[in-house]
Amino acid sequence: MPNSAVKRGPRKEDTEAGETPEETGRRGGRALLLAAATAITGGEGDAAIGGSEAKRAPSVADLGEPRVRRSVPCNGRTDQVGASVSGPTRPKPSYEPGSNRPDPVHAPRRVSSTRRHLGKRQHQSQHGRAGEGRGKGAAAMAASAGGMRGPRRSRVAFVLVDGIGDVTIPSLGGRTPLEAAATPRLDAVAAAGVVGLMDPVEPGLACGSDTAHLSLLGYDPRVYYRGRGAFESMGAGLAMAPGDIAFKSNFATLDESTGVIISRRADRHFEEEGPILCAALDKMKLPSFPEYEVRVRYATEHRCGVVVKGPKLSGNISGTDPLKDNRLHLKAEPLDDSEEAKNTAAVVNELSKEITRVLVSHPINAKRAAEGKNIANVVLLRGCGIRIEVPAFETKHGLAPCMVAPTKIIAGLGLSLGIDILEAPGATGDYRTHLTSKAKAIAKALSAPMDTPPRVFVPGEDEYKSGKENGYDFGFLHIKAIDDAGHDKAVKLKVRGLEAVDRAIGQLARLLWEAEKAGHYQYFLCVTGDHSTPVEYGDHSFEPVPFAICRLRDYVGAMGEDNVISTPLDDFPLPSVKSGEDLADNIELAECNQLKVTSGDSVCDFSEIAAARGCLGRFPGSEMMGIIKKFIKAKND
Numbered sequence: 001m002p003n004s005a006v007k008r009g010p011r012k013e014d015t016e017a018g019e020t021p022e023e024t025g026r027r028g029g030r031a032l033l034l035a036a037a038t039a040i041t042g043g044e045g046d047a048a049i050g051g052s053e054a055k056r057a058p059s060v061a062d063l064g065e066p067r068v069r070r071s072v073p074c075n076g077r078t079d080q081v082g083a084s085v086s087g088p089t090r091p092k093p094s095y096e097p098g099s100n101r102p103d104p105v106h107a108p109r110r111v112s113s114t115r116r117h118l119g120k121r122q123h124q125s126q127h128g129r130a131g132e133g134r135g136k137g138a139a140a141m142a143a144s145a146g147g148m149r150g151p152r153r154s155r156v157a158f159v160l161v162d163g164i165g166d167v168t169i170p171s172l173g174g175r176t177p178l179e180a181a182a183t184p185r186l187d188a189v190a191a192a193g194v195v196g197l198m199d200p201v202e203p204g205l206a207c208g209s210d211t212a213h214l215s216l217l218g219y220d221p222r223v224y225y226r227g228r229g230a231f232e233s234m235g236a237g238l239a240m241a242p243g244d245i246a247f248k249s250n251f252a253t254l255d256e257s258t259g260v261i262i263s264r265r266a267d268r269h270f271e272e273e274g275p276i277l278c279a280a281l282d283k284m285k286l287p288s289f290p291e292y293e294v295r296v297r298y299a300t301e302h303r304c305g306v307v308v309k310g311p312k313l314s315g316n317i318s319g320t321d322p323l324k325d326n327r328l329h330l331k332a333e334p335l336d337d338s339e340e341a342k343n344t345a346a347v348v349n350e351l352s353k354e355i356t357r358v359l360v361s362h363p364i365n366a367k368r369a370a371e372g373k374n375i376a377n378v379v380l381l382r383g384c385g386i387r388i389e390v391p392a393f394e395t396k397h398g399l400a401p402c403m404v405a406p407t408k409i410i411a412g413l414g415l416s417l418g419i420d421i422l423e424a425p426g427a428t429g430d431y432r433t434h435l436t437s438k439a440k441a442i443a444k445a446l447s448a449p450m451d452t453p454p455r456v457f458v459p460g461e462d463e464y465k466s467g468k469e470n471g472y473d474f475g476f477l478h479i480k481a482i483d484d485a486g487h488d489k490a491v492k493l494k495v496r497g498l499e500a501v502d503r504a505i506g507q508l509a510r511l512l513w514e515a516e517k518a519g520h521y522q523y524f525l526c527v528t529g530d531h532s533t534p535v536e537y538g539d540h541s542f543e544p545v546p547f548a549i550c551r552l553r554d555y556v557g558a559m560g561e562d563n564v565i566s567t568p569l570d571d572f573p574l575p576s577v578k579s580g581e582d583l584a585d586n587i588e589l590a591e592c593n594q595l596k597v598t599s600g601d602s603v604c605d606f607s608e609i610a611a612a613r614g615c616l617g618r619f620p621g622s623e624m625m626g627i628i629k630k631f632i633k634a635k636n637d
Contacts, residue, residue: 154632155446156399157508158476158526160216161501162209162407163483165532165545165608169491177494177535178546178607183502185509186548186606188558189525193550194600194631196616197608198624199542200531206542209483210383212530213413215621218397219390227315227385228409233305235405235412235421236297239460240387245313245344247306248383248409250321251277251376254356259329261322265302266376273364274298277376280358286350294351299408300429306381308347314340319382320352329378348381355379392418393474397625400468402445402454404438405429405478411457419476420467421457426571429480431493435504436571442475443511447519477508481574486533494535496575503572509559510567512552523552524632527606528624544618546611549631550600 164178172180199205200212201221210228211221229246240246251270253263267273281296292310299305316335322328332348334341356378359365365375393401395418403414404422407429411421424441426434445454448471455464479501485494505527512523529545556564601615612618616627 152520152522153473154524154636155472155521156474156524156526156628156632157442157446157512158474158628159501159505159508159528160213160476160478161482161498161527161529162410162478162480163486163531163533163540164498164529165541165543166486166494166534167532167536167541167543169536171491172495176608177491177498179609181495181498181502183498183606185502185506185559186527187604188555189505189527189550190546190548190606190610190614191604192554192558192600193525193548194616195546195548195603195606195611195614196627197544197611197614197618198528198547198621199544199618200529200621202620203544203618204542206540207531208540209407209530210409210413212621213410216528216530216624217393217417218622218625219417220622224388224390226388228383229306229315229381229385230387231385231412231416232299232303232383232409233295233297233307233412234387234415234459235408235410236299236305237457237459238295238297238305238307240307241309242387243311243313244307244309245315245384245386246308247319247381247385249304249306250380250382251302251304252378252380253374253376254329254378256356256360256377261325261327261329261378261380263374264321264323264325264380266374268301270302270376271300273368273376274302274304276364277359277362278304280362281355281379284354284358286347286354288350289347292347300406302376303408304379305408305412306351306379308351310347312340312343313347314338314344315384315386316341317345317348317384319380319384320348321380321382323382329380332381332384344384348384352379352381388416390417394418397474397629399473400471401474401476402442402456402467402472403476403478404441405476406433407478407480410478410480412459414476415457415459420454420472422467423455423457423464430484431481431574433479433481433574434571435479435500435574436507436569438477438479439504439508440511440569442477443508443515445472446475446512446521446523447471447515448521479504483533486535487538489535489538491535493575500572500574506564506567507569509552509555510564510569513556513561513564516552524628524635525550525552525555526628532608543608546606546608547616547624547627548603548606548611548614549628551635554600 166176166178168174168176169180178186201207201215207215207221208228210231211225214221214224227246228248230240232248233246234240238246250264251266251274252261253266254260255262275298278296278298281294284294284296286292286294289310292308295307295309297305314334314336316338318330318333318335320330320332322330332345332352334345359375359377359379365377368375393399401414401417401419402422403411403419404424404427405411405414406424406427414421422441422445424434424437426437427441428434441454445467449469453469454467456467458465482494482497482501485497505525509525512525515521516523526547526549528547532541532543532545533539534541534543550558601613603610603614619627
């Protein structure tokens with residue numbers, strides 16, 4: 001890009017009606033940064049996003065609307081958008097005055113790109129340092145990628161690592177888990193593309209996964225959010241019709257003599273007993289409200305989905321979950337003066353009472369009591385919601401989407417947006433998950449044509465349907481286990497888990513590179529998180545998360561093609577942490593010299609600290625899809 005294109009002020013014809021030159025400049029700033037980053041490698045290629053091959057000159061209209069920010073301080077998680085959950089104020093991570101380490105929470109929107117000591121230990125892939133043994137330059141790789149000329153459609157592999165962000169931890173030598181982990185593939189994504197810090201919803205908001213995902217996928221949660229219950233229940237397999245209400249629910253332990261919830265999670269390992277208890281509750285009758293139907297389906301761990309069908313129901317009621325242990329079991333209350341809300345609260349309170357009556361006498365609880373385990377004698381009902389009505393993701397973004405998300409609330413959210421939920425054998429929403437199976441499912445879905453279309457989940461039906469024969473343009477891979485490690489305050493497990501995620505991304509990249517060389521598509525890799533779950537807190541926090549996107553071809557250039565194509569595709573479990581293992585051992589200070597920047601900005605490390613120096617600056621999650629689409633377009637123009 002010529003320097004004049006960056007330095008000039010806005011032209012008169014670029015300025016919209018009623019807009020000052022300063023507002024026009026702010027509106028176009030990020031698009032200019034993307035274009036400047038792309039100019040480093042020339043942005044060759046004629047691919048079109050989502051299969052649209054028409055090309056036109058970029059205009060100021062492409063740059064989007066001026067950003068409007070609202071500051072909503074929140075020290076805890078929220079059950080509804082903007083509703084602060086009471087609790088102690090979390091301390092902010094400490095940063096030494098005068099140090100070169102930027103505070104990731106209060107980082108400026110644009111930070112100098114000067115390289116610094118990143119404090120990340122030297123790490124090597126299984127085949128040597130990332131970038132070693134590069135046998136092909138960019139031109140040679142372009143020729144090897146199918147030897148094709150002409151338009152190539154673009155497809156995106158989007159990897160979301162739930163709870164990825166964290167704060168500096170003394171036991172890790174003042175590093176975050178991302179900095180301490182050996183993640184050469186994640187670093188290669190950063191080195192090959194553009195990087196930034198992202199507030200999933202907005203600065204200062206400790207959001208839940210549901211509101212964060214809505215925001216990231218382009219749906220303002222302040223407009224579309226109707227409670228998380230519908231997401232959990234649909235993801236668990238319960239069909240919902242207009243007028244139904246649903247809850248995200250926990251099997252919990254209640255002290256019946258005092259009405260106090262002793263434990264909000266009766267057992268995190270409830271995979272065998274949970275489905276049996278759900279079957280006992282499914283289709284139960286309410287004595288005072290016989291016209292209502294109750295459906296219950298097991299989700300994962302201690303969770304289940306609960307749907308109530310019947311007349312005059314409202315999603316505008318509170319839940320029965322006190323949100324903390326050793327607090328009184330709550331009653332549902334109407335949140336407005338409507339007859340529907342009052343009626344719904346009465347129905348839900350009777351439902352809660354009847355659930356406890358059934359569970360107390362169930363043989364499973366008698367067995368658990370005899371074994372000295374917590375009994376599951378209550379189901380906490382929270383996040384009452386209705387199925388949202390929104391424009392489909394494909395209609396909104398022009399990309400045919402699919403998702404691998406064993407976590408039921410995320411799968412249900414995807415279903416609500418018209419996203420196909422794919423089957424991935426062995427993939428779960430916990431520590432037992434098979435990351436390789438997820439990577440293979442997404443890679444197959446993004447490759448086309450396919451001999452056998454992927455199997456797609458449909459709520460309310462026992463059988464899967466066939467997916468798109470021609471594949472998908474946007475493959476969403478959700479990884480939950482890292483968030484669980486944060487909630488469990490397991491520092492070592494989070495570090496080792498991030499290294500396992502890095503390994504799975506290497507497998508995904510190999511499969512997509514093989515497809516790119518053999519097919520008609522070029523691929524892009526994007527990695528980020530939906531929120532931070534610091535192990536020091538054991539809960540979601542307001543710290544921003546790193547974001548990186550690159551073209552797969554540039555990733556291969558950063559890693560070295562020999563390293564990419566020799567990545568093993570064997571399945572592997574999430575690592576276990578040995579008792580007494582100290583991750584602080586052998587963590588050495590290292591310059592950012594394992595990888596050379598091959599494209600985009602000067603960042604060659606994927607972490608919260610390094611992302612603050614990326615050319616994307618700090619941005620809200622609502623801009624993410626726009627950044628992805630504009631980056632692809634810039635690479636293809």
